[in-house]
Amino acid sequence: MVDRVSDPSPSPGLPSEDESARVVIAGGGSIGVGFAARFAGAGWRVRLWDPVADARIRAREELRERLELLAEHGLIDAPAADVWSRVEVSDVLEEACVGGVLLQECAPERLDLKRDLFQRAAAALPADAVLASASSAIPPSTLASDLSDDIAARLLVAHPANPPHLLPVIELVPSPRTNAEVLDRARSLYAAAGMRPVVVRHEPEGFVFNRLQGAVLREAYCLVRDGVATVEEVDEVVRSGLGRRWSLLGPFETVDLNTRGGVASHAEKMGPAYERMGAERGQHDPWTPELVATVADQRRSLLPLKEWEERVRWRDAQLLALTPHWERARSDGRAGS
Numbered sequence: 095m096v097d098r099v100s101d102p103s104p105s106p107g108l109p110s111e112d113e114s115a116r117v118v119i120a121g122g123g124s125i126g127v128g129f130a131a132r133f134a135g136a137g138w139r140v141r142l143w144d145p146v147a148d149a150r151i152r153a154r155e156e157l158r159e160r161l162e163l164l165a166e167h168g169l170i171d172a173p174a175a176d177v178w179s180r181v182e183v184s185d186v187l188e189e190a191c192v193g194g195v196l197l198q199e200c201a202p203e204r205l206d207l208k209r210d211l212f213q214r215a216a217a218a219l220p221a222d223a224v225l226a227s228a229s230s231a232i233p234p235s236t237l238a239s240d241l242s243d244d245i246a247a248r249l250l251v252a253h254p255a256n257p258p259h260l261l262p263v264i265e266l267v268p269s270p271r272t273n274a275e276v277l278d279r280a281r282s283l284y285a286a287a288g289m290r291p292v293v294v295r296h297e298p299e300g301f302v303f304n305r306l307q308g309a310v311l312r313e314a315y316c317l318v319r320d321g322v323a324t325v326e327e328v329d330e331v332v333r334s335g336l337g338r339r340w341s342l343l344g345p346f347e348t349v350d351l352n353t354r355g356g357v358a359s360h361a362e363k364m365g366p367a368y369e370r371m372g373a374e375r376g377q378h379d380p381w382t383p384e385l386v387a388t389v390a391d392q393r394r395s396l397l398p399l400k401e402w403e404e405r406v407r408w409r410d411a412q413l414l415a416l417t418p419h420w421e422r423a424r425s426d427g428r429a430g431s
């Protein structure tokens with residue numbers, strides 16, 4: 095049954111309670127609680143379901159703590175208690191699904207469990223509700239392989255960065271059976287909650303987030319194995335160098351701004367060295383002229399070379415502005431340890 099913490103009051107601009115569409119979160123673990131904080135903080139009504147009583151109790155307390163921290167840092171526009179009241183906790187999945195526009199599945203990484211959950215939820219949700227899995231490893235085609243066409247058409251992976259209430263990016267991975275309108279609707283729903291959807295074309299293992307993270311981790315392990323650097327030294331290079339730039343820029347924009355002439359000039363100068371580094375690790379993926387041209391064309395459509403110097407000044411200004419924060423965080427981290 096549904097347990098409402100207190101009577102929620104609709105936020106300005108949201109539909110009335112009778113009309114208000116709900117987000118249903120299936121799974122009360124860390125990711126599920128993060129999604130609840132994200133959607134409730136954006137003004138949505140949320141129903142959080144978990145079949146385990148202890149998990150529901152723990153989810154309540156974790157959600158309260160996260161909302162209080164968001165309020166403390168000015169990241170929600172209402173008191174934490176008001177936002178908390180938008181969330182209902184349920185022990186019956188079918189009841190939680192009534193009126194939902196989006197089911198965000200956050201169950202354990204078990205294919206049989208997820209498939210059963212989607213079948214049960216689809217029967218209780220409105221026919222146009224989006225079915226989304228937070229899976230970080232199971233492709234949507236695999237999730238949908240034994241499901242009916244009407245369920246598969248509404249199903250996609252929506253893989254967040256962790257924690258989703260603090261990191262806004264979310265990967266949307268459709269299968270070939272996913273309806274294009276469902277993908278568009280999912281993109282709109284997540285964007286309305288303040289998230290930044292990225293559509294993943296095809297279904298590579300690990301999608302985009304974990305493939306990028308995995309590439310860095312593989313090299314980090316190799317550097318420690320080969321005695322090149324310690325764990326702390328590798329972390330320091332990322333923490334005080336790569337990570338600071340990447341908090342503002344992605345890898346392509348980083349190298350685009352690092353070299354006058356942009357990414358094409360960078361590839362000409364550094365491409366052979368990166369090719370040798372990859373080959374040393376048994377990965378021979380040279381940046382071909384065609385690939386460099388594709389990347390350069392996309393970068394120039396985002397930033398014409400005539401605006402390059404202005405963007406470099408912007409980058410430097412942001413690094414200057416963030417440096418005191420980074421140094422305070424570092425000092426606090428040392429004191430805490």
